[in-house]
Amino acid sequence: xxxxxxxxxxxxxxxxxxxxxxxxxxxxxxxxxxxxxxxxxxxxxxxxxxxxxxxxxxxxxxxxxxxxxxxxxxxxxxxxxxxxxxxxxxxxxxxxxxxxxxxxxxxxxxxxxxxxxxxxxxxxxxxxxxxxxxxxxxxxxxxxxxxxxxxxxxxxxxxxxxxxxxxxxxxxxxxxxxxxxxxxxxxxxxxxxxxxxxxxxxxxxxxxxxxxxxxxxxxxxxxxxxxxxxxxxxxxxxxxxxxxxxxxxxxxxxxxxxxxxxxxxxxxxxxxxxxxxxxxxxxxxxx
Amino acid sequence: xxxxxxxxxxxxxxxxxxxxxxxxxxxxxxxxxxxxxxxxxxxxxxxxxxxxxxxxxxxxxxxxxxxxxxxxxxxxxxxxxxxxxxxxxxxxxxxxxxxxxxxxxxxxxxxxxxxxxxxxxxxxxxxxxxxxxxxxxxxxxxxxxxxxxxxxxxxxxxxxxxxxxxxxxxxxxxxxxxxxxxxxxxxxxxxxxxxxxxxxxxxxxxxxxxxxxxxxxx
Numbered sequence: 001x002x003x004x005x006x007x008x009x010x011x012x013x014x015x016x017x018x019x020x021x022x023x024x025x026x027x028x029x030x031x032x033x034x035x036x037x038x039x040x041x042x043x044x045x046x047x048x049x050x051x052x053x054x055x056x057x058x059x060x061x062x063x064x065x066x067x068x069x070x071x072x073x074x075x076x077x078x079x080x081x082x083x084x085x086x087x088x089x090x091x092x093x094x095x096x097x098x099x100x101x102x103x104x105x106x107x108x109x110x111x112x113x114x115x116x117x118x119x120x121x122x123x124x125x126x127x128x129x130x131x132x133x134x135x136x137x138x139x140x141x142x143x144x145x146x147x148x149x150x151x152x153x154x155x156x157x158x159x160x161x162x163x164x165x166x167x168x169x170x171x172x173x174x175x176x177x178x179x180x181x182x183x184x185x186x187x188x189x190x191x192x193x194x195x196x197x198x199x200x201x202x203x204x205x206x207x208x209x210x211x212x213x214x215x216x217x218x219x220x221x222x223x224x225x226x227x228x229x230x231x232x233x234x235x236x237x238x239x240x241x242x243x244x245x246x247x248x249x250x251x252x253x254x255x256x257x258x259x260x261x262x263x264x265x266x267x268x269x270x271x272x273x274x275x276x277x278x279x280x281x282x283x284x285x286x287x
Numbered sequence: 288x289x290x291x292x293x294x295x296x297x298x299x300x301x302x303x304x305x306x307x308x309x310x311x312x313x314x315x316x317x318x319x320x321x322x323x324x325x326x327x328x329x330x331x332x333x334x335x336x337x338x339x340x341x342x343x344x345x346x347x348x349x350x351x352x353x354x355x356x357x358x359x360x361x362x363x364x365x366x367x368x369x370x371x372x373x374x375x376x377x378x379x380x381x382x383x384x385x386x387x388x389x390x391x392x393x394x395x396x397x398x399x400x401x402x403x404x405x406x407x408x409x410x411x412x413x414x415x416x417x418x419x420x421x422x423x424x425x426x427x428x429x430x431x432x433x434x435x436x437x438x439x440x441x442x443x444x445x446x447x448x449x450x451x452x453x454x455x456x457x458x459x460x461x462x463x464x465x466x467x468x469x470x471x472x473x474x475x476x477x478x479x480x481x482x483x484x485x486x487x488x489x490x491x492x493x494x495x496x497x498x499x500x501x502x503x504x505x
Binding site: 184 | 336
């Protein structure tokens with residue numbers, strides 16, 4: 001039997017994790033959903049290399065990474081604006097790239113945006129935990145974030161790469177406009193709080209991560225004092241802790257929380273590319 | 288029961304609305320009812336998550352239609368004042384015995400809050416019929432209800448940076464068990480060798496929501 005193909009991690013970068021579409025369905029046991037922060041971008045990368053959309057790839061953060069594949073294979077990178085090089089040969093994001101065995105694949109630092117998704121034909125074949133190979137940075141389920149020198153097994157290729165020349169992803173806008181549904185606990189806040197949330201600009205704080213995007217801006221005053229008994233949390237929930245600064249929950253969010261949720265953002269995927277300092281504005285569901 | 292909106296794909300059942308039924312009892316009744324309906328194919332939901340006073344339904348194709356259906360459903364409520372294993376859990380839910388070594392560093396503090404002696408704390412805990420109200424904080428961390436309301440406890444003012452796996456602890460109206468080592472602010476009364484969460488087991492925990500639990504001296 002031949003040795004299974006692997007990815008060797010030469011430079012892991014700031015935060016590179018294995019991600020797929022996560023492990024929904026276990027929240028009642030306290031298991032976060034996890035998975036790629038922009039599932040559509042990972043699905044696209046997988047389609048480009050001929051993988052099923054749920055195959056595991058890498059989520060690469062800000063500083064890029066360098067990898068060597070022990071088998072000639074097809075890869076695709078989606079998400080942030082980055083350089084892709086296979087050895088001396090420049091590649092593009094959003095299209096399949098053939099990488100010879102032993103060649104170093106370099107994903108450069110993000111010029112715009114934050115996160116990229118790398119799909120490799122065959123997918124990353126680490127053992128699934130509760131149906132998913134995703135790294136959950138909150139609970140620690142799934143493989144640890146990559147470190148220099150790690151080796152990850154690759155699966156057998158599923159089929160031919162997509163017959164596509166180039167897909168163009170939209171550049172991240174300088175300002176995010178997020179659609180917000182009020183509730184479930186908007187009644188825990190003063191009417192001023194909701195007006196402020198919709199009427200003012202917030203900025204993404206450097207403390208943001210895969211658990212949540214922390215925002216800084218006009219504080220949201222509470223009408224009801226005291227603690228909220230723990231209750232279930234959804235992706236995109238805008239939780240307001242004691243300091244009044246909103247936090248939007250992303251893929252690694254806890255399953256329950258004790259701070260009131262003033263509203264829920266319909267689509268959190270633009271936040272995957274929001275650098276610290278990015279302006280965020282909210283609008284109601286009617287617009 | 289009041290239904291609160293949660294974004295475009297979820298609903299929150301607020302169970303604090305009935306004066307005659309404690310919220311925790313109503314939560315358990317709804318959890319059992321909704322899990323049963325989902326099992327029978329009458330409800331399409333990715334997540335049904337009970338918590339302290341609410342049940343979250345997430346991953347709903349049409350929340351408005353689900354809200355209408357919910358208005359027509361009435362779970363069986365056994366008014367057990369939140370203590371004993373409710374009949375809503377079903378007669379087939381076997382009680383899980385958790386062997387506990389009662390040697391926690393906060394036993395004296397708990398005894399003081401409860402105005403009793405240290406030896407009486409394990410006696411009260413082993414004499415309580417607990418039920419898993421919900422899981423949260425970490426995978427497989429059970430919030431056990433069953434203690435009388437007057438025995439509710441505050442959390443530590445400063446959480447410990449590391450609580451060992453298997454620690455049996457008290458906070459608010461709950462007892463809990465830490466499945467893995469983590470920071471924690473609950474009062475530690477003992478520890479168990481029982482493996483609480485095993486990703487290779489099916490289900491990964493025996494202490495899922497609704498399970499009757501007894502703490503027994505190891």
